[in-house]
Amino acid sequence: MALNPLPKALFFDVFGTCVDWRKTVTETLIDAASAVGDNTMTPTDWASFAQAWRTSYLTFTRALAADPSIPYRTVDEHHLASLQTLLDQHNLxxxxxxxxxxxxSLIWHRLAPWPDAASGLDQLNSLGIQTATLTNGNLALINDLxxxxxxxxxxxxxxxxxxxYKPNPAVYLGAAEKLGLKPEECGMVAAHxxxxxxxxxxxxxxxxxxxKDEERDEGLRGKEGLVDVWVREGEEGFVEVARRLGA
Structure with a gap:
């Protein structure tokens, strides 16, 4: 399948899709522990810690998306509270x-992008397609990132x-409205x-x-009609998206 006609805007998930959160977060935690001479946690332990931190974010955002009665908190606020909880749980x-x-807790403002992200976005912009983040990260975080x-x-x-938070429909529909577009004029780009x-x-x-390692819903891989453009791992990510759309 393809995107024909071209969308007027592509909205991008950020964590995992645009940036390699796992590598940056894990390496930063390892370096911070080493700086204070702590070796109680192995690199594998810190990788598991990083995944638990990420999982707590997913649980938090999904709960709020499903239940509007839950008081809204920013992702930055959640990341700090979650980090403190995880440190307590690990006796750290x-x-x-x-x-x-x-x-x-602000590591998430400084995540390294995937190698294809910047150049792919630049090529998509050259096609006249608007490119916009559409992420659960708060605005200060995403602007920094x-x-x-x-x-x-x-x-x-x-x-x-x-x-x-996503996947609340209000987020997707609100984003299209912000750009003055109909939903069918928009595309969503994600690794999930x-x-x-x-x-x-x-x-x-x-x-x-x-x-790599980003898909959380393996059962959706075989859902017919779900994906219009599918870029496989190793196919240059956003650069390949731009190529398929005509760059």
């Missing part, structure tokens, strides 16, 4: 002073703008089929960019 609550823990990774999005949008499924239900077209 005294490993770093509080100001270091706070700085570590885009600047850090030199990611040339034409717009930075966040679920924070709609006081909810669940995100694409929710966007498609709102009328978006879908672009699946596989990233």
């Amino acid at each position: 609550s005294t490993l770093w002073p509080q100001h270091i823990v706070h700085d570590l 885009a600047a850090f990774g030199k990611l040339p999005f034409t717009h930075v949008l966040s679920a924070e703008m709609f006081s909810s 089929l669940g995100d694409l499924e929710a966007a498609q239900k709102c009328g978006f077209r879908t672009v699946y960019v596989e990233r």
